[in-house]
Amino acid sequence: MVFVLSGRIEAEALEELQRLLDSEQGANRVALNLRDIQLVSKEVVRFLARCEQEGLLLKHCPAYIVEWMRRERHDLTTGEVKRH
Numbered sequence: 179m180v181f182v183l184s185g186r187i188e189a190e191a192l193e194e195l196q197r198l199l200d201s202e203q204g205a206n207r208v209a210l211n212l213r214d215i216q217l218v219s220k221e222v223v224r225f226l227a228r229c230e231q232e233g234l235l236l237k238h239c240p241a242y243i244v245e246w247m248r249r250e251r252h253d254l255t256t257g258e259v260k261r262h
Contacts, residue, residue: 179207180237184214189221196225199234213238223247 179202187195202208210229218226227247230236 180209180211182211182214184216186217187215187219187222189219192221192225199229207235209235209237211237212240212243215240215243218243220250224250227251 181198199208210226212226223243223246226236226239226243227250230247231251
């Protein structure tokens with residue numbers, strides 16, 4: 179099962195996205211196709227990183243999101259706090 183996401187994903191959409199993923203929990207393999215994602219928030223990046231760690235396949239994930247997830251995981255494991 180592949181869900182195709184596009185455009186902007188805001189934190190407000192995460193609850194619905196989680197419900198959708200939970201409804202497909204019995205499927206053999208669930209993936210998110212992120213090819214057409216243009217903008218995400220920090221909360222969304224953290225959500226995607228958690229999903230990936232739990233085995234959800236992220237297909238065609240834009241490079242900036244992959245790098246952002248890597249940095250978020252690094253910050254969470256090292257306890258670093260970023261100041262902007």
